[in-house]
Amino acid sequence: MVVELIIAGIAAFSLGSISVYYYWKKAIVNKKVEILNEAEKTAETLKKDKILEAKEKFLSMKAEHEKNINERNSRIAQAENKFKQRETLLFQKREELQKKQKELEISKNETDRLRENLNNQLEHVEKRAADLDKSHKQQVDKLQQIAGLSVEEAKSQLIDSLKAEARTEAMSYINEIMEEAKMTANKEAKRMVIQTIQRVAAEAAVENSVTVFHIDNDEMKGRIIGREGRNIRALEAATGVEIVVDDTPEAIVLSAFDPVRREVARLALHKLVSDGRIHPARIEEIVAKTKKQVEEEMIEAGKRTTIDLGIHGLHPELIRIIGKMKYRSSYGQNLLQHSREVANLCSIMASELGINPKAAKRAGLLHDIGKVSDEDPDLPHAILGMKIAERFKEKPDICNAIGAHHDEIEMNTLLAPIVQICDSISGARPGARREVVDAYIKRLKDLENMALSFPGVQKTFAIQAGRELRVIVGSEKISDAEAETISNEIAKRVQSEMTYPGQIKVTVIRETRAVAYAK
16 A cells, blocks of 8 residues: 555656645555554554463463372372371380280290199109009909909900900991981982883883785785896895795795894885886885985984984984984894983983983983994994094083993993983883893803802792892801891892893891691
8 A cells, every 4th residue: 555655656746746745645644653553453462462371371380280289288198197007007016016025924924833833743643653553563463363364364355255245236236227228328219210210101112133024915926036036136135134035925024133224125125016116227226215215214213302302402413323223222122212211211310319401311312322333343332422422522421421321431420320320220121121031041040059159058049030039048057147248248249240130139038947746
């Protein structure tokens, strides 16, 4: 603006206009005054702002300083309190030390006084002991003179009498303990086992090693045999089963120890007879399809079993093995039915004992899976089953129960004896298993001969299918106390030397007969 006015003034002056010049000069002066006023106002505003800013900074520094002073004062106060507490504590400890020192001085004086009294009493006791020894020696000499026995002889007679009395009392005490144990522990164990058995109902199934396949007419036998026997040879080669075609009317016998192979052969024969086309190529095709069908039935049977028992989380291979047990038998007892029965028994017994019933049921179902495995046939089935269970990530307590149910390994958990007991219950149940007659008779004879080998035994009788052994002893040779001892010794020897299902009761009978004749 000033520059424009100056330029205008120069132009006016150059034109010679004085009035314009004076106007221009006045405008410059006014503008100068205006600029000075604005500068003063701006300076005043800046001054006030700076003063306010300085005051605010001063106040903040003052507040911070006061805060630091307060914190320092509080720390000083806390330190003073700690020092006062330490001083009070030291003062108390000092008083306690002074008090204990006084008590120790008092106890020291009392100890000195008691020690002096004890020394006096010991001297008096030693003097009395010497007098007693002297009088005891005199009395022993007098007794020896009166009785005519020395001290050693009297001691030996007294010891012998005490031994005889102690032996009699010990035998009666042992009999009382045995009776009490039988009345309590045996009673409770029997109650638990009987309750468990009564709550489980299982079928007594006996299977054979042959299957009879019925046909409508004898003409079908010739078609099954085929020209020069080629059909029957192809069927036997494909199934691994011996097929017996004899004069039995409308029947063909399938013989094999493997129930799975017999089932495959039976189903294949049924399909071939129904279809009517019987030749080697057709036989191989039908047998292959039937094996696949039986495999699927195994898996389905395993799944159905686990669902019925409420067992979850099993590996698919374990489910297949469980289904395979449907076609296996042990001593004529169906293995799957036996395993289901053992699982239910284990669950009930575990519930009675306060143990996890689901884990017990799982161990009972899997305890015989080693019997249906084709690998490592040299291993006992319990160890093999344990290895299979470990491979499929079963828990250690389940694996131990499987491996220890025939005492091949040590039992580490309570599940193992439960599985062992329930396996024995299921196998020893009447009608559950079939035993060879010769082996059964031999076992009874061995049982009677073992009891006859004991001194004083006159007769022995194995009764109740070998579940009880009656032993008759001579009354003139064996006393009542000795009869109890003989029964225990026979039971221990039978338990250690023989293998038998369930348990054997040993009863020793001692009788005295008095016979007179009236003439």
